Amino acid sequence: MGDHVSGKGLKRADLARRTGCNLETIRYYEKIGIMPEPPRTASRYRVYDERHVARLRFILRGRELGFSLDELRELLRLVDRGTQTCAEVKTMTEQHLAEVRTKIADLKQIEKVLAATAAQCSGGEVPECPVLETLAS
Amino acid sequence: MGDHVSGKGLKRADLARRTGCNLETIRYYEKIGIMPEPPRTASRYRVYDERHVARLRFILRGRELGFSLDELRELLRLVDRGTQTCAEVKTMTEQHLAEVRTKIADLKQIEKVLAATAAQCSGGEVPECPVLETLAS
DNA sequence: GATAAGGTCTGTAGTAACTACAGACTCAAA
DNA sequence: TTTGAGTCTGTAGTTACTACAGACCTTATC
Structure with missing residues (x-):
């Protein structure tokens, strides 16, 4: 069928x-x-x-x-309307791009802290731990 | 009170x-x-x-x-146990760090595609749009 | 034709990590 | 005393899915 x-x-x-x-x-x-x-x-x-x-x-x-699905809904609305302009779509894309760049920057900062902290770890069987101290600070 | x-x-x-x-x-x-x-x-x-x-x-x-809250729950369990070792915490941290790095790499790839696509846009009042073509491909 | 296996249908519940609200109660100050 | 603010509980909403139960349908095989 x-x-x-x-x-x-x-x-x-x-x-x-x-x-x-x-x-x-x-x-x-x-x-x-x-x-x-x-x-x-x-x-x-x-x-x-x-x-x-x-x-x-x-x-x-x-x-x-x-x-996001909401952004795609809007994008598709422009497509369906059939009269969308490149300008409208470009604006949405650039907005999204800015968000992506912000997220990357945030994650890089996180990476920096995590990497620096983990590097301080002895990795031994001791109770003192730089990671826990970082979290507590 | x-x-x-x-x-x-x-x-x-x-x-x-x-x-x-x-x-x-x-x-x-x-x-x-x-x-x-x-x-x-x-x-x-x-x-x-x-x-x-x-x-x-x-x-x-x-x-x-x-x-994640689950990871923190585990971290806190180690803390509460009072006998956690630096080694255990370091392992969790490095695992998390690896995830963060993966996310950064993913986002960078996204950024690359978005930036390249948006750069192709005329930004004019025309219906043709490189972003939509990228999405459709 | 009968039957069994598998696909599809619906509605609903679960996931992460919150956030917000309604309606009842309590507390502190004027 | 009364009013306003804070707290209590339980529950619903958010994003973007994913999964399942129980009913129905289709297809293949005998």
């Missing part, structure tokens, strides 16, 4: 396989309205096509790049 | 002020067993002392350094 109708009807598991997405996540994306409700067979099985594959890939790629 | 008993009884809001911790978070940490249940007044108000301040600061500092 689905697949033989026109040679391109995909079931949920097919969509999952094609995109690498988790099976349940597809349903979740539909529920929160970031993936459109697909047509159904008579017995209520979801039927996807290539546009669903493309959209889900877009979302997954965006997630890989650290966009 | 609390404060005048011996000059060091702290109420929940006092503990929050002293540590910078959110008021509700204190109750949450108690609920999940990472902060001990403090003694109570007759009317069931929590009463904290300096040891609670120290422990909460330990937790908050650990969170700042990216340790």
